[in-house]
Amino acid sequence: MKWSLNLGRIAGIKILVHWTFALLLGWVAFTESQRGSDLPTTLLAMGFIITVFFCVVLHELGHALTAQRYGISTKMITLLPIGGVASLERMPQDPKKELMIAVAGPAVNVVIAFILWLVLPSIGDSFSEEFFLRITPANFFYLLLFVNVVLVVFNAIPAFPMDGGRVLRALLAFKLGRVRATQIAANLGQFLAIIFVFIGFMYNPFLILIGAFVFFGAYSENILVQHLDYLRGHSVREGMMTNFVTLAPTETVREALNKLLMGSEHEFVIEEEGKVVGTLTRSQLIQAVKEEQMQLPVVEIMSADVKTFNVQDKLSDAYTELQKTRVPLYPVLENGRLAGVINTDNINEFIMIKSALTH
Structure with missing residues (x-):
């Protein structure tokens, strides 16, 4: 992807961070300055964002390494302000394999959250609204646990081509075939994308970006699958x-x-x-x-x-x-x-x- 910084390779997969990721860090720094935070607090907040996106990289590696088991390579993983994108060479036609690849990403976040839950001491009834408003050394890893749980729940939304949508497509494909399953999953994904955009206008602009990504991603993959179906059996x-x-x-x-x-x-x-x-x-x-x-x-x-x-x-x-x-x-x-x-x-x-x- 153009205008991306190469962070190196993991398991032979190139890790890139898009320049717009700097806008996210800048927005965090600006928000903290508006709150009157000092430099250590601002750096901690930015460090938290970077740590979250490290979990996102691990999530995408879950997809990529599972795909690798089925002989499907991944060119790169690109970090964007709205999340990560693993550029798989292709998606398998076998719904069982697609199901395993789709589930592998959220499974990584489940493992991260479970490990944090095991190692972090219980804080009883200390949770409050203020606990989530500002990142401190005391709540850093608790919030990281919470974010990983949110990532699992968010990715479970059946908005194709998000993970939940791919799981839905794979499950439908067992009975309906890949083309019809893609049409249903893509239509549902585009409907949910429109909802994301409406909610984004009212609450969080990042949902607008996610909605746009889901809408056009669903449309493009639906068209691609239809085209490949027309070409099947031809030389x-x-x-x-x-x-x-x-x-x-x-x-x-x-x-x-x-x-x-x-x-x-x-x-x-x-x-x-x-x-x-x-x-x-x-x-x-x-x-x-x-x-x-x-x-x-x-x-x-x-x-x-x-x-x-x-x-x-x-x-x-x-x-x-x-x-x-x-x-x-x-x-x-x-x-x-x-x-x-x-x-x-x-x-x-x-x-x-x-x-x-x-x-």
Whole structure:
């Protein structure tokens, strides 16, 4: 994610903190200053927030490490003011596996809360409204226990794609199938997201951010699952483009620009005698023009590290890869030779046609 600070890796998973997290710490410092708190009290409050988000990282690691057991890798965990996001490579199709991954995060918070409950001395009837108003050395870990319990309860809300929503989707999928289960869970998630927003306007602005995240997250995943269902059983050959323009490695930037202007292609495959040697994007061409490299062969500015698909590969796998990498175009090979190209736009057109034929 852009504008994020890399904190390192845990179990091979990159831990990032988004720059907006600094706004949260700034808001805490401002709130404490308005209360007239001294520097040690302000630092303690900020330290509490950091400790809470350490628990959030452990929560997300619960998801990630459970997914790892099923062969699903996690690129990164990103900390935002509204919580953490584990960027799993994909979600499993098996509802049992999704259920285990979804439950693993809150289970970590249950363990943290239980350990704190065991080690902290009982304070009897000392709880009061003031106990929760200000963080002190005396109540620091008690409040941390309370926050972990709140995280468990909050994540149990069936607002897809939150943990509770994923649990609901997995349970529904056992009987209804993944597509229908996703539709129901996503609709419920969007309904609850609207409620979050309304409550947020009245009480807490952070609920507005959470509501927006849930609403658009539910919408996006619902669409993705529907699209993958349309693509199931189809090969890359069915969705690739066979009418496309290629460039030879020896062609110059000027010649490539002419082909760019004459047609609708924005990206080109560089091929030599049917063998793919690289790809060239419009932005690479424009950069070469700015640097006055008009006579330079395209082989000098192309991307040589090219992932390809085979005509027999699953179209759903190609779609998932394109969504994940945002690469504008992939060459498609048959018997090692260039047979076509595939991009997101063409697969989306394939989905539109399949959708129209089924309605």
